[in-house]
Amino acid sequence: MDLFTYLNLNELALGLSNLQMFPFFDSAHYIVSVMALREQPGALEVSRRSPLACWFSSMLYCFGGAVLSSMMMAEPPIAPLSNSTNVLLASFIWYLVFYCPQDLIYSSATILPLRLVLSGMKEVTRTWKVLGGVTQAQKKYKDGLLVMIAIGWAKGAGGGLISNFEQLVRGVWKPETNELLKMSYPTKVTLIGAVLFALQQSQYLPLQTHQLMLLYTVFIVLNKTRMMLLGSSSSPFAPVEAALYHALFARPAGYCLAPKHAETTSVKHQSALSRPISHSRGKDSLNGAAVAESDSPDHSIDPKEGSSSATNGKDQIKQKDQECSKKCD
Amino acid sequence: MDLFTYLNLNELALGLSNLQMFPFFDSAHYIVSVMALREQPGALEVSRRSPLACWFSSMLYCFGGAVLSSMMMAEPPIAPLSNSTNVLLASFIWYLVFYCPQDLIYSSATILPLRLVLSGMKEVTRTWKVLGGVTQAQKKYKDGLLVMIAIGWAKGAGGGLISNFEQLVRGVWKPETNELLKMSYPTKVTLIGAVLFALQQSQYLPLQTHQLMLLYTVFIVLNKTRMMLLGSSSSPFAPVEAALYHALFARPAGYCLAPKHAETTSVKHQSALSRPISHSRGKDSLNGAAVAESDSPDHSIDPKEGSSSATNGKDQIKQKDQECSKKCD
Amino acid sequence: MDLFTYLNLNELALGLSNLQMFPFFDSAHYIVSVMALREQPGALEVSRRSPLACWFSSMLYCFGGAVLSSMMMAEPPIAPLSNSTNVLLASFIWYLVFYCPQDLIYSSATILPLRLVLSGMKEVTRTWKVLGGVTQAQKKYKDGLLVMIAIGWAKGAGGGLISNFEQLVRGVWKPETNELLKMSYPTKVTLIGAVLFALQQSQYLPLQTHQLMLLYTVFIVLNKTRMMLLGSSSSPFAPVEAALYHALFARPAGYCLAPKHAETTSVKHQSALSRPISHSRGKDSLNGAAVAESDSPDHSIDPKEGSSSATNGKDQIKQKDQECSKKCD
Structure with missing residues (x-):
C-alpha cells in the first residue's frame, strides 16, 4: 500500500508487529480481565465463598479465547495450563486484585488514567x-475462510462467547442472554x-500483515479510549449495523406472528419464553400471572418493578399487556 | 439375500446407494430443518432481534449431527464450516426462509404436497x-459396536440430541426436557x-450395505409420509417399546418411593422435579402451590389450563393431585 | 524411603501396585456409583420414565472421569464405550440396581457391612x-505440573465435576451449585x-510410585470407613483449610460490597441469584415474594417449609429476611 510508504509508516508497523506481548501487555490483559x-x-461474594471457583472463573476470563478456539479445533483445551509462566502470572494478578490487603491493587487500578493505559494495552x-x-x-x-473467521473470533473474544459457562462456574445462570443474541462492543x-x-491472510486485501496490524490496533485502542473517556457505550458501527439490518433483515410490521400452521403444530412445545403472554390473556388469573411473569427468563429483573409488583395485580397485568404489545411492534 | 435377487431389487439398491446427496437432497434437508x-x-422473534443468533441456530439444525459426532470423536467440530459450498447453500436457504420478501419461500414450502416431497427427501x-x-x-x-451405534446415532439425529444447547443460543433454556428423557420419533x-x-457393518446381518440402505430408506420415507398425511404422531414402535418396557423395566406399584435411607440422606438435594408434588401435599398452600405448579418444569404448558388456573385454587389442586396419582401408576 | 524398608512395607506396596482393578474393584466402583x-x-422416577436417560446418567457416574479427562486432552470422549467389557459390566450392574425383581440387589448392598466393603474397594x-x-x-x-494435576483430578473425580451436566440428562438443572463452588469430600x-x-511423578517427593500408592490408598480407605461408620461428613482437612483460608483469603468485614463504580455499571446485569433479596425488600409484595422465593434457584427446597409457605406470607418474608441477613454475615 503506497500510503504506508508515503507516510513512512511501514517501519512503525513492522516495529509494532515485532512487539512482544509477554510480560507487559499480557499482564495488562490479565489485570483488566480479572x-x-x-x-x-456476585463475584466478590464468590471470591469469599470459594477461592477456587473464583480462580477458575478468572482463568476463563484470561484464557477463555484459547480454551474456546482449542475446543473448536479439537486441540486440548487444557493447553493454556501447560504454559506455567503465564498461568502463574495470571494467578498472581488474580490474587492481588481479589485479596490484596487494603485492596490496594484494585483501588489503584481503578484510577482513570491507569485504567486507560491498561485497557489500551489489553486492546x-x-x-x-x-x-x-x-x-x-x-x-x-487452507482456503477455509469461514473457519479462519470463526477461530480468529473465538480466540479474540472467547471470554465473552463462553460467558454463560463461565458464569455457571460461579453459580450464576442467565440463559436468556448471550453474546450471539446481543453482542457487546468487544x-x-x-x-x-x-x-x-x-481476508488479508487469504490475500483478498491489498495490505500486508503488519500494515493491517497497525491499522486495526490503532483503531481499537483509539476507540476504546474514546469510549472510556466519554463514558459512552455507543458503538461506532451502529449506523452501519442499522443500515445493514434494514436492508437485509427488516420485515413489514404485523408479520411477527407465526403462520397458523406453525402455531397449531407447536402448541405442545410452547416455550418458557411465551408463558407470560399466554398467562396474562386470562384477566382473572391475577396473582398467578403476576408471579409467573416475574419469573420469566426474558425479562431482566428490575428492582423497582419487583417492589411494586404486588401492589395491584390488575395494574400489573395492564402494564404487562402494554409491554407485550410494545414487543409486537 | 435371495429375495433381493428374486425381486430384481439389487440394481435399484445399488442405484440408490450411488445417489448424490448434493445439491438436491442436502437442500431439502436444509429447507426442512430451517x-x-x-x-x-420465539424463533421469529429471535430472527428479528439477532440475525446472527438465528443463523447460528439454523446451522446447528442443519449440521448438528456433524458437530456432535465430531466432538464425540475428538475431531474439529468446526469442520462443517470448512465445507464452504454447503454452508453457503444452508445460509442462503436460511435467509430465504426467514427474510424472503412477502415470505414467499416459507409460504410455498408449507403447502402440503411440497412439504411432503421435501420431508421425504430429508429422510x-x-x-x-x-x-x-x-x-x-x-x-x-474396529469391533467397537457401541461406539459405531453412538456415532451413527449422533450423526443422524445430532440436531435433536443437542437441542438444549441449540435453544440456549436463542436464549431459551428448558432443562426439564431432552431427547434422552423423551425421545421424539426422528x-x-x-x-x-x-x-x-x-450390526450390518460388523457382519451380524445377512445383508449387504446397499440392500440395507434401500430397506431403511423405504421404511423411513414411507413412515414419515404416513405420519404427515394422517397427522398422527403415533410411533410405529410403540407396541414393541411397551412390550420391552414391561418385560425389562416394569416394577410393581408402590415401589416408586426411594427407601428411607435414601430419603433421609438426600432431603436437602431435593430436585426441582419433585417440587409440585411436595407443594400440593399441603392443602392450605392455595396460591403458592397453584403458581409454583404452573412454573414447574415438568409440566408442558397448556394454555387452556393456564387461563382456568386462577378460577379456583382448590379445584386446581385436586386436578393436580389427580395428575400426580396418574403419574404414579 | 527408609521407613518403608524398615517396616518391610515395600513388598506390600509393590503387591498393591500390581493389583488388577478388573473385575472386582471395577465392579465395586460401578455398584457404589450406580x-x-x-x-x-428424582432418579427413581427417571428410571421409570426413561430407562435410556437413566442408563446414560449411570454411565456418566461410572465413566465420568474418563469422559472429562478425555475431553480436556482432546481425545475421543466416546472412548470408554469402546471398552465393551467394562461397559457391559457397568450396564449389567445398572440394570440390577434399578430394575432387579424384589429390588434384591439394592436392598442387600445397602446393608452396612457390605456397603463398607464396596465403598472401600471403590476408594x-x-x-x-x-x-x-x-x-x-x-x-x-512433560513438566506440565498444572496439567498433570488437572487431568489427575478430572479422571479421579470426573463424575462430581460434571455433575451439572449429568443432572441435565435427568432433566434436573441446579446452576447455583457445583463442585468448584462447594467441594464435596471425594x-x-x-x-x-x-x-x-x-509432585511424585515430577520427582519432587522422596517417594516411589508404589509407596505413594500404598500411603494414599490406606488414607482414603480408612478415612472413608471412618466417615461411614461415624456418619460424619466432617472433612479431615477442615482445620488446614480454615487456616489456609484465613491466611490467604480472609478480608475484614464490611468489605464484601462491591465499590460503587461496579454497582452502578452492573445494575442491568443483576443476576438471578440476587432476585429473592430484591423482591423481599418490598414488604407489601406478599404472595409475589413468597412464591418467587420458593422458585429461586439458590434455596434448596425444604418440604416442611413448602407446606407452611402459604400459611402466612408476612412470617415467611421475615424468615427469608433473616436467611438473607445470615447469608450476608
Missing part, C-alpha cells in the same frame, strides 16, 4: 490473538478484526 | 448420515438405523 | 484413576491425591 470479573455482580493483545487464531486455522484449513470489534485478518 | 427452527416458539439424507457415522467410527474403533428411528447399520 | 445415582432425588480404584490421569498427562506435557481428596501424584 477486574472485569470482580465487577460482575493491543486483541490484535495478536485474532491474528493468532486466523493463522492457526489457516494451517489446518465481541463485535473482534468479529470485524477476524473478518479483516482472514 | 423451517422446523422457524416453527419453534433420505438420514440414511447417508447414519451410515457415514457408523463407518467413520469403524475406522477408529431420534428413535435414527437410533434403530444406527443399530442396524452397526 | 447406587449413589439411585439415591439422588481403591480412585488411586489407580488419579495415577492414570497424571501419567496420561505427563506423556503429552472431590477434595482426589485433588490432594492429584497434587501428590503429580
